[in-house]
Amino acid sequence: MGDVQRQDLTIFNDQSALSRELFNGNAHNVILLTSTSSTQPFWLINALIETAVYGSPYSVNLSSPPSSSQLQQINTTASLTIGSFVHESQFYVNAFQKLKINANSYKILDFLTDFLMNHIINKPKLKIFQSLLELFPNDSTSTIILEQPELLFSLVDGLTSDELNELFIKPLAKRCGLLIITTSVDLYQKDYSMTKDVTEFMRFINSCFHISIAVLSLQPLETGRAKDITGSLKITRGGATSNHLSTHVVENEYLYLNEKDSTKLFY
Numbered sequence: 001m002g003d004v005q006r007q008d009l010t011i012f013n014d015q016s017a018l019s020r021e022l023f024n025g026n027a028h029n030v031i032l033l034t035s036t037s038s039t040q041p042f043w044l045i046n047a048l049i050e051t052a053v054y055g056s057p058y059s060v061n062l063s064s065p066p067s068s069s070q071l072q073q074i075n076t077t078a079s080l081t082i083g084s085f086v087h088e089s090q091f092y093v094n095a096f097q098k099l100k101i102n103a104n105s106y107k108i109l110d111f112l113t114d115f116l117m118n119h120i121i122n123k124p125k126l127k128i129f130q131s132l133l134e135l136f137p138n139d140s141t142s143t144i145i146l147e148q149p150e151l152l153f154s155l156v157d158g159l160t161s162d163e164l165n166e167l168f169i170k171p172l173a174k175r176c177g178l179l180i181i182t183t184s185v186d187l188y189q190k191d192y193s194m195t196k197d198v199t200e201f202m203r204f205i206n207s208c209f210h211i212s213i214a215v216l217s218l219q220p221l222e223t224g225r226a227k228d229i230t231g232s233l234k235i236t237r238g239g240a241t242s243n244h245l246s247t248h249v250v251e252n253e254y255l256y257l258n259e260k261d262s263t264k265l266f267y
Contacts, residue, residue, distance in 0.1 A: 005266065005267075006061045006264055006265060006266055007061075007254060007265045007266055007267060008060075008061070008265070009047055009057050009060050009254075009265055010250060010252070011214060011216070011235055011249060011250065012247045012248065012249060012250060013247050013248055013249075013250050014247045016051070016055075016247075017047065017048065017051040017056070017057050018048060018051045018052060018178065019245065019247045020055075021245045021246065021247055022177055022178045022245075023052075023141045023142075023143070023177040023178060024141070024177070025140040025141045025177060026140075026244070027177070027244045027245075028140070028173045028174050028176065028177065028179070029173075029177065029178050029179070029213050029240075030173050030178075030179045030180075030181065030208070030211050030212045030213065030238070030240065031048075031178065031179070031180045031181070031212055031213065031214045031215075031216065031238075032180075032181050032183070032208045032209060032212040032214070032215045032216070032238060033045070033048075033180060033181065033182040033183070033215075033216045033217075033218075034182075034183055034184075034185045034205070034215065034216070034217045034218065035182070035183075035184055035185070035217075035218040036184060036185060036186050036218070036219070036220060037184065037186055038220045038231070039218035039219060039220050039230070039231040040218075041182055041218055042095075043059070043060075043256075043258055043263045044216065044218065044233065044263075045145060045147075045180075045182060046059050046095060046099060047059055047060050047263070048145070048180060049080065049096075049099065049101070049143075049145070050099060050101075052080055052143040052178070053080060053099075053101055053105060059099065059261075059262055059263065060262065060263050060264075060265055061262065061263075061264055061265060079105075079106070079107065079137050079139050079142040079143075080105060080106040080107070080142065080143050080144075080145075081106065081107045081108075081109065081136055081137060081142065081143070081144045081145070081176075082106065082107070082108050082109065082144075082145045082147065083109040083111060083135075083136065083144065083145070083146045083147065084108075084109070084110065084111060084112060084147035084148070085111045085112055085115070085147060085148045085149060085151040085152070085155075086112060086147055086148050086151070087110075087112060087147065088110055088112055088113055089108040089110040089113075092106075092108045093108065107137070109135050109136070111132075115155060119131055119132060120155060120156060125156060125159065125163060125167060126167060128156060129167040129168045129171075132168060133168065133171055133172060133175070136172060136175050136176075137175065137176075138175045139175070139176060139177075140176065140177050141177050142175075142176045142177060142178075143176060143177065143178045143179075143180070144172065144175070144176045144178070144179045144180070145180045145182065146169075146172065146179065146180070146181050146182070147182045148182060148183055148184060149164065149168070149169065149181065149183070150183050150184070150201050150204055150205075152164060152168075153197050153200055153201055153204075154197065159200070160200055161200045161201075161203035161204040161207060162203075164204055165204065165207050165208075165211075169181070169207075169208070169211070170211070173211065181208055181212075183205060183208070185205060209238055209239050210238070210239035210240065211238070211239070211240050212238030212239065212240055213237070213238050213240045213241075213242045213245075213249060214235065214236070214237060214238055214249045215235075215236045215237070215238045216233065216234075216235055217233070217234040217235075217236070218231055218232070218233055219231055219232050219233075219234060220232075228257060229255050229256070229257055230256055230257050230258045230263075231255075231256060232253055232254065232255055232256070233253065233254045233255075233256055233265070234252075234253045235249065235250065235251055235252045235253070235254075236249075236251050237249045237251060253267075254266065254267065255267065
């Protein structure tokens with residue numbers, strides 16, 4: 001592994017992980033990030049956060065801590081919002097402190113704690129999603145990361161994929177320049193019976209694909225985890241057009257190794 005050449009995380013053909021065109025305020029873009037229980041996505045979420053704030057994913061292939069001159073926000077007025085259904089706010093506070101991101105640069109929406117009491121009890125679906133949307137800033141240059149919204153299927157009684165998309169996901173995308181949706185696709189890879197919830201979840205993932213300009217898929221090795229390889233990152237184009245951009249998604253596949261303070265990418 002030490003002799004293998006490390007690779008930069010490149011998603012767009014301008015050699016960037018996140019092209020600056022995504023944040024120029026002229027369009028609303030969606031990226032879908034899928035993972036499984038054995039390929040936890042937090043390292044990649046961190047890398048995308050670093051890119052949105054600093055312009056580069058410094059925690060990928062880190063050989064030495066980035067300098068203070070590198071850790072300069074590329075847009076001091078743009079906002080970053082995390083909405084998570086699986087992590088408490090302190091989880092991201094700790095992560096952002098480690099990434100040296102200024103506390104004034106982000107907003108954390110903790111939907112894991114007291115979500116039922118605060119947003120669902122005695123409310124119809126339309127009101128639930130209206131109240132959720134109002135928590136997010138309306139800024140066409142901003143980045144929103146929405147972590148595992150599919151859990152709403154178990155939280156909102158009778159929720160359908162169409163309702164989740166039309167009442168929440170699509171309106172949320174219109175509130176930012178870039179919406180990154182992270183989701184676990186274990187249901188795709190395990191032998192679950194096709195219950196209504198499973199069917200709606202699969203329809204939801206398919207609909208997210210169709211509105212995304214890029215899909216980032218973290219997958220385990222077919223042979224199981226190896227000592228020097230954690231899994232693979234596959235980058236593909238989504239179902240949405242990117243004709244409004246002068247750049248485009250470069251389809252690629254990396255192998256990656258998660259280490260204590262960094263992640264190594266290679267072919």
